[in-house]
Amino acid sequence: MTTTLEPQTFDCRQAFAETLIDLARADDRIVAVCNDSVGSSNLVAFREEFPDRLVNVGIAEQNMVGVGAGLANAGLVPFVCAAGPFLTGRATEQIKTDVAYSDRAVVLCAMSPGMAYGELGPTHHSIEDLAWMRAVANLDILVPADPAQTRAAVRWAAGSKRPVFMRVGRHKVPGVSDPADPFVFGRADVLSDGSDVTIFATGTPVSRALGAAGLLARQGVGARVVNVSTISPLDEATVLAAARETGFVLTVEEATTTGGLGAAIGEIVLRHHPVPLRMLGVPRVFAPTGDNDYLLETFGLTAEGIAAAVLDLRN
Amino acid sequence: MLAPDLEQAARWRHVTAISDPQVLTESLRRAANASRATTLQMVSAARLGHLGGDMSVLDVLTTLYGSVLRVDPENPEWPERDRLIMSKGHCSEALYATLAWAGFFSPDELRTFDRPGSALNGHPNRTYVPGVETNTGALGHGLPVGVGVAVGAKLQQLPSRVFVVLGDGELQEGSNWEAAMTAAHRGLDNLTAIVDRNRLQQGARTEDTASLDPLAEKWRAFGWNVVEVDGHDHLGLRDALIAVAAGRPTCLIAETVKGKGISFMEDRVEWHHKVPTADQLATALEELSR
Numbered sequence: 001m002t003t004t005l006e007p008q009t010f011d012c013r014q015a016f017a018e019t020l021i022d023l024a025r026a027d028d029r030i031v032a033v034c035n036d037s038v039g040s041s042n043l044v045a046f047r048e049e050f051p052d053r054l055v056n057v058g059i060a061e062q063n064m065v066g067v068g069a070g071l072a073n074a075g076l077v078p079f080v081c082a083a084g085p086f087l088t089g090r091a092t093e094q095i096k097t098d099v100a101y102s103d104r105a106v107v108l109c110a111m112s113p114g115m116a117y118g119e120l121g122p123t124h125h126s127i128e129d130l131a132w133m134r135a136v137a138n139l140d141i142l143v144p145a146d147p148a149q150t151r152a153a154v155r156w157a158a159g160s161k162r163p164v165f166m167r168v169g170r171h172k173v174p175g176v177s178d179p180a181d182p183f184v185f186g187r188a189d190v191l192s193d194g195s196d197v198t199i200f201a202t203g204t205p206v207s208r209a210l211g212a213a214g215l216l217a218r219q220g221v222g223a224r225v226v227n228v229s230t231i232s233p234l235d236e237a238t239v240l241a242a243a244r245e246t247g248f249v250l251t252v253e254e255a256t257t258t259g260g261l262g263a264a265i266g267e268i269v270l271r272h273h274p275v276p277l278r279m280l281g282v283p284r285v286f287a288p289t290g291d292n293d294y295l296l297e298t299f300g301l302t303a304e305g306i307a308a309a310v311l312d313l314r315n
Numbered sequence: 316m317l318a319p320d321l322e323q324a325a326r327w328r329h330v331t332a333i334s335d336p337q338v339l340t341e342s343l344r345r346a347a348n349a350s351r352a353t354t355l356q357m358v359s360a361a362r363l364g365h366l367g368g369d370m371s372v373l374d375v376l377t378t379l380y381g382s383v384l385r386v387d388p389e390n391p392e393w394p395e396r397d398r399l400i401m402s403k404g405h406c407s408e409a410l411y412a413t414l415a416w417a418g419f420f421s422p423d424e425l426r427t428f429d430r431p432g433s434a435l436n437g438h439p440n441r442t443y444v445p446g447v448e449t450n451t452g453a454l455g456h457g458l459p460v461g462v463g464v465a466v467g468a469k470l471q472q473l474p475s476r477v478f479v480v481l482g483d484g485e486l487q488e489g490s491n492w493e494a495a496m497t498a499a500h501r502g503l504d505n506l507t508a509i510v511d512r513n514r515l516q517q518g519a520r521t522e523d524t525a526s527l528d529p530l531a532e533k534w535r536a537f538g539w540n541v542v543e544v545d546g547h548d549h550l551g552l553r554d555a556l557i558a559v560a561a562g563r564p565t566c567l568i569a570e571t572v573k574g575k576g577i578s579f580m581e582d583r584v585e586w587h588h589k590v591p592t593a594d595q596l597a598t599a600l601e602e603l604s605r
Contacts, residue, residue: 070463
């Protein structure tokens, strides 16, 4: 009888919630704002400890983001938490005008991004968020890949004094970052080296990209895997070095390929060092019904799917 | 080019120090009309702007900066200051004229209004203009931000009060009513919304577009203390702006006349963003000097 060992996985939302409470204990300017999402944003413990510092505005995302901007005006450090599709989709103009254009240090936390709410359908999929937020000036965009990065990114954002948009994943993921150095703002991290192709991944697909690199190694293809945990500003030096040194680029994201990570990397590569490039993610379609695993498989976002895309790219 | 009245107008500190009601009224009336004249000249020079709403709201702005707000033009980011949030940001020129009068920057700056590279955009920007609290222009943004400031002031036990100036047509944006619910739910008695109820929007009368009446009842139903005032009566405005209803946010519905003070503009929808001819400008300035 053989035992299959599943990789140990960790909860990013839990890491987010615990870090926010730690920060709030040390700094009474930390406040949370949400839209009837105390449970889904993992803010139950925060509410118990800091009932006055949780502003639940109800189901009203435009108001929620404006309130966040006002709290920042009053000298507080607000974390505005809501499911990704509604935070970005319903309040894009508030994010643009009240937060980014007004240069207010609000941390916008998109919970359960990508197709985390797979079965609930495209209304609840947050796949357009990266494209929408990338188009907004003066907004830093963070996508931590694992709980250690989530903790570090939350700490960084609390002190950044800038408008920040951050994705906080719903499903457990394996640890992928170096525990000693889990998040450096603006830096893309090379997780595994290789000289035949570079796989840029962000968020949940990062561990899958590492899996793909393992599969490719067995076929003699050396894949460099880069975790892009800061989408804006993008680490241009690491992107260009990879393009020059490996000659092929694949991007992988749990988001639409129209305007997201792939487009961001494509813009740099095309301008400075054009190489064959392919984007893996959700093409411009609404996803079928299914859970997160099913949908990731459907769109080729498994280790096998990513490896196959690499081989296709190099042929 | 600027009205000499504005250059010589008493600064904020001087006006607030006036205790005689008649002298205060006359000072505020002159200051508001000086700002009207300045605004007319700014819009005439730039060839764009929103004069109708500027004229209707200037008595409210002048009363706020002249006799109500605790602000320090020398220290615009003073943490304990009161906030004025100009949600109807298209009337930026009225706000700029008022801020210059209150001493936040030199009236000379007003000459650059809408010029290429100017800090004085057609809609206010806080990073460029001292005294602007949040960037506006798109409608329906000011009240949610005001709610956030009011919550923040309560959390930090600051004495700051928050005033949000809303256009009446702006209330057709649903975000206002989201914010109205939050403000009442949280008992934000440090928050006052002021509706510039001039009954005209860009294309037609509000009541012919998407009617707002009964407006006072709407706010009351949302849990607000509501006071209806003459939006051109400085003393009445001052008393209403100073008053607070314990445990509830207050909405002042300021009944105003769009184009107020200029005979051919008053209550005329086309003056939402029309630019006067040279003859019209001369007539208007003459009327305002009375």
